[in-house]
Amino acid sequence: MASAAASSAATVFSSSTDSCSRRVFLISNLEVRRTRNTCAFLRTSKTINNHARTASYLCSSSSVITAAMATEASAKVIDGKSVAKEIREEIATEISRMKESTGVVPGLAVILVGDRKDSATYVRNKKKACESVGIKSYEVQLAEDSSEQEVLKYISGFNDDPSVNGILVQLPLPSHLDEAKILNVISLEKDVDGFHPLNIGNLAMQGMEPLFVPCTPKGCIELLLQSGVEIMGKKAVVIGRSNIVGMPAALLLQREDATVTVVHSRTKNPEELTREADIIISAVGQPNMVKGSWIKPGSVVIDVGINPVEDAKSPRGYRLVGDVCYEEASKIASAITPVPGGVGPMTIAMLLSNTLAAAKRTNNFK
Numbered sequence: 001m002a003s004a005a006a007s008s009a010a011t012v013f014s015s016s017t018d019s020c021s022r023r024v025f026l027i028s029n030l031e032v033r034r035t036r037n038t039c040a041f042l043r044t045s046k047t048i049n050n051h052a053r054t055a056s057y058l059c060s061s062s063s064v065i066t067a068a069m070a071t072e073a074s075a076k077v078i079d080g081k082s083v084a085k086e087i088r089e090e091i092a093t094e095i096s097r098m099k100e101s102t103g104v105v106p107g108l109a110v111i112l113v114g115d116r117k118d119s120a121t122y123v124r125n126k127k128k129a130c131e132s133v134g135i136k137s138y139e140v141q142l143a144e145d146s147s148e149q150e151v152l153k154y155i156s157g158f159n160d161d162p163s164v165n166g167i168l169v170q171l172p173l174p175s176h177l178d179e180a181k182i183l184n185v186i187s188l189e190k191d192v193d194g195f196h197p198l199n200i201g202n203l204a205m206q207g208m209e210p211l212f213v214p215c216t217p218k219g220c221i222e223l224l225l226q227s228g229v230e231i232m233g234k235k236a237v238v239i240g241r242s243n244i245v246g247m248p249a250a251l252l253l254q255r256e257d258a259t260v261t262v263v264h265s266r267t268k269n270p271e272e273l274t275r276e277a278d279i280i281i282s283a284v285g286q287p288n289m290v291k292g293s294w295i296k297p298g299s300v301v302i303d304v305g306i307n308p309v310e311d312a313k314s315p316r317g318y319r320l321v322g323d324v325c326y327e328e329a330s331k332i333a334s335a336i337t338p339v340p341g342g343v344g345p346m347t348i349a350m351l352l353s354n355t356l357a358a359a360k361r362t363n364n365f366k
């Protein structure tokens with residue numbers, strides 16, 4: 001992973017002049033309009049912050065960047081962190097309103113199996129986010145070698161517990177556990193991840209409504225809508241076909257009337273197909289895989305990847321980068337999500353939103 005990152009970093013430097021000079025001739029061609037605002041949370045338009053214009057922000061460590069390049073147009077940064085914060089604030093307000101009128105607060109149960117460090121961090125962050133909005137969180141930590149029966153036993157317990165409105169089994173599970181079987185027993189009404197096969201079936205079918213939209217894809221669409229990006233009739237490319245992001249993201253884009261292509265590991269010409277897209281959602285988990293040359297000038301890029309790469313200069317010893325080569329893409333796209341601070345915080349905000357929706361539904365609170 002680290003060596004892939006190092007080699008793509010080298011590509012950034014050698015090709016940055018290229019992408020910059022090309023940018024002069026090719027001006028944004030995707031309408032970024034505020035035609036529709038279906039978001040349940042936000043009514044402001046502060047979501048695109050254009051703060052990628054200074055040379056120091058772009059490439060502070062690069063001597064290749066010249067003053068001329070610093071004045072060139074660059075993509076608007078879609079600030080997921082601040083959108084997520086506003087959504088959390090609205091959720092907190094709704095939860096107080098619900099508590100005042102019903103005496104009930106939403107509850108979210110998280111089941112973590114095994115001791116993956118990244119999973120433990122995510123679970124901790126979810127717990128903190130729950131506390132920040134007034135959701136009660138319940139956490140179960142099970143040993144790496146737990147049996148399927150044991151995991152199922154906890155799920156059944158939470159299924160039957162009226163104070164728990166949402167149940168999340170942190171993925172990935174250890175390989176001896178049957179993920180499909182486990183997700184299948186979560187009560188549909190509490191499946192705040194939206195991973196239950198019946199829920200996905202409803203998401204896929206016209207005329208049906210899923211009870212929950214999976215959090216990460218929902219966060220991606222919210223960012224597009226909040227940024228005023230028109231989706232209807234656009235060509236969208238989703239890179240990656242996972243059950244938790246790529247596949248549901250493609251279904252959601254189709255629900256928004258985009259024409260959708262899914263690019264995956266067996267796709268013959270991923271670069272060429274991606275270059276046709278007005279909207280790109282990348283969810284592959286490969287650091288800096290999507291280069292500037294994959295991106296059509298003016299397109300909108302949503303980068304779901306959160307990939308750790310070695311970085312001796314960072315206090316943690318690593319830093320997080322996306323699937324998309326940000327340095328290149330931000331000079332070509334019209335708007336782009338950063339990593340960190342893009343889709344990640346939105347995933348958590350959508351989880352809180354789904355949990356609130358579950359609690360409202362069961363308590364018949366409007």
Ligand SMILES: Nc1nc(=O)c2c([nH]1)NC[C@@H]1CN(c3ccc(C(=O)N[C@@H](CCC(=O)O)C(=O)O)cc3)C=[N+]21
Binds near residue numbers: 168171172306342347
């Ligand atoms: N059942 C299940 N549901 C999930 O939703 C789920 C899961 N399993 N397994 C793992 C992935 C990953 N995931 C993230 C959520 C937030 C950030 C996030 O907030 N990231 C911060 C950075 C955090 C940091 O600095 O370490 C950001 O991008 O700005 C990242 C990753 C949810 N997942």
